[in-house]
Amino acid sequence: MKLQYKMVILFSAILLFTVGITGYNTQNQLQKTIETQMGNNAMDLAVTIASLENIQKNLMKKDAEAIQSQIETFREKTRFQYIIVMDMDGIKYSYPYEVSIGKKYLSGGEEDVLKHGKAYTSADRNRFISAIRAFAPIDYQGEQIGAVLVGLLNDTVNREIEPYTRNFQIALVIALVLGIIFTFLMTTNIKKTIFGQEPKEISLLLGEKELILESIDTGIVAINSKQEITLMNDLAKKIFQVDQEVEQDIRMFDDRYAELLVSSMEEDETILHVDIQTRFNINLLCSFKPLKNHNDEIIGAVSTFQNKTEVKRMVEELGGMKHLTDNLRAQNHEFLNKLHIISGLIQLDEKEQAVKYIAELSEQRQEILGILTHNIKNVYVAGLLLAKYSKATENKIDFVVDKWSNMDKLPPHMSPDKFCSIVGNLIENAIEELLGKKQSKIYVKLTQDIEHVHLIVEDNGSGIAEDKREKVFERGISSKKGQRGYGLWIIHNYIEEAKGSIHLTSSEDGTSWEVWLPMKQI
Structure with a gap:
């Protein structure tokens, strides 16, 4: 169910309950107030009648006719339905219906006024009538000789308060309707404020926002x-x-x-x-x-x-990509040269030489492709090694990938970009070290077991100066002219983040890098 409907139903239920309770209590209080007022009026009349000397004397004489005549005259001028004068035995001397005069009052409630001389009001609710009654004792010369009862039927009370009750009920209904309309308008406004979204949708959007904010670099x-x-x-x-x-x-x-x-x-x-x-x-x-x-x-x-350091690193990586693109262009140029050689041999009808030349090129290429295709299952790493092989070959460097190399997957806590950055930087440093040197060679071995990924990169260059070996991982330290020394610093940080290790061995005969990366997060 939509939020707007839930709120309308909830607030309407609260309004209905509140208005209902208020109306019920108010109406009951009004009923009780009217009944109390009517009871007081009845008591005033009863006390007045009991104090009339004619009534007192006629009751002493037991003159029912005189009492009936005088009482009915009073009753017809008031709103009360019956006024009963009785003696100490409860015998009635007045009644709206003369046939009941002379008979004992049997409706009950007169005991306290006859036995103890008390004046009081009470409710008469039986299966025939419901009335408000007032009892007052009649005294003559200091002695109680009877009592007077003034009664008002509740039907009369209800008729009198009916207009007030009806108006009050109409006001309650109007208040309820206005409350529901206001609730609907308020929920509509709330709906517009939250752009028509439901709570679940808002929660989802907030969750997505938090994930996005925390995932970006x-x-x-x-x-x-x-x-x-x-x-x-x-x-x-x-x-x-x-x-x-x-x-x-x-x-x-x-x-x-x-x-x-x-x-x-x-x-x-x-x-x-x-x-x-x-x-x-x-x-x-x-x-x-x-x-x-x-x-x-x-x-x-x-x-x-x-x-800004990260921005510089990204710029350098983009520069590396540009360098790779330039190398690919150069390699493309080299392949065109080889194609031209093959084309020339064919045109000179030196078919055997052309076949031999193609076989040599194919053998070299197939050897590295076989190792990378069958042993290195990660396409990113295989692609990187193939690109470095092409670059090394282009620069007359013998690039060897150990035939026992094997790798099925990367450490789960290290991204392909970071791993390739480690491998690529070490090989790139070796290539740059060997540029222009004869009989240069790079050896790469990459193995993986349950616990570790093991990488070895060796070259037969002139090595790293002893005074720079301890600082080689510091930012800005480089032995190469024109370099800024960020590559080794970056990969050292990546390795430390992965809880791995990197070891350097260097001499005049060459440099060896050995990297260990755990397969499980420590």
Whole structure:
């Protein structure tokens, strides 16, 4: 059931219950108030009649005719249905129907007035009538000689209060209807406010939003018009080292960052790609944009940022891709040269030489393809090794993949990009070391068992200088001219994240890298 219908039903039920209880209690209270007032009026009349000297004397004389005549005169001028004068034995001397005069009063309730001389009101509810009664003693010369009873039927009371009751009931019904209409209008407005979404849909959207915010590699901070933080994802919390973001003042951050974020909101200006260094010495590449509601009113601002070191790494990786593309173009050129050689041999009718030349090329290619196809099941790694083989061959470097290499899958906690970055950087360093050298060779062995992935990359270059071996994993350290020294630093971080290890062995005869990566997360 939709939220709007649930709210209408719930509020209508609450209104119905409240109005019903209120109406019931009010009507009962009104009934009791009217009955009490009527009882008081009946008592006033009963006391008045009991104090009349003529009634007292006629009752002493037991003159029923005189009493009946006088009492009926009184009764016809009032709203009361019956007035009964009785002696101490309960014998009636007046009654609306003369046939009952002289008979004993049998309806009950007169005991206290006759035996104890009390004046009181009571309700007479039997199967024939329902009435309000007032009893008062009749005294003569200091002695009780009887009692008077004044009665008013409840039907008369009900007729008198019926107009008030009807009006009250109509008012209750109108209040109930207006309440239901107001509830419907209110729920409709709420529905519009939440853009017609149901609670489950809102919950799903919020969940998706949280997942998206926490899965992206970009820090996000948002503020409201009071310059209070309303949103900060986990990456932003980590960079600014805060535990809870809600309602914190933006001024808690670095002045430059806070100034630009507030300026974007106040000036309604989008600010892109600004370099900011935090007080924790982290370089950020930031962008700022004002936030607006559906009425185009500025309600805050949002900032997105990335660690500039990561941005540089991505730029370098893109540069590596460009380098790979250039290598592929060069390889394509080399293949064209080989095709030209084959074409020339055929045109010179040197068919045997052409076949021999093709066989040599095919044998070299098939050997590496066989190892990669049958032993290396991960297509990313196989593709990388094939590309490095092509590049090494293009540069006259003997590239050997151990025939006992085998790999079925990557460690589950390491992405293909990171693993390929480790393998690719080590091989690329070896290729660059061997460029222009004769009889150069690169040896690669990649094995996997239940517990580890084991990688060996060796070259027969001139090695790494001893004074640089201990610092080789530091950022910016490189033995190559024109390089910035980020490759080994990056892969060292990847290996440490995976709880693995990397070992370097280097001498004048070459360099050997050995990497161990656990198959299970430690």
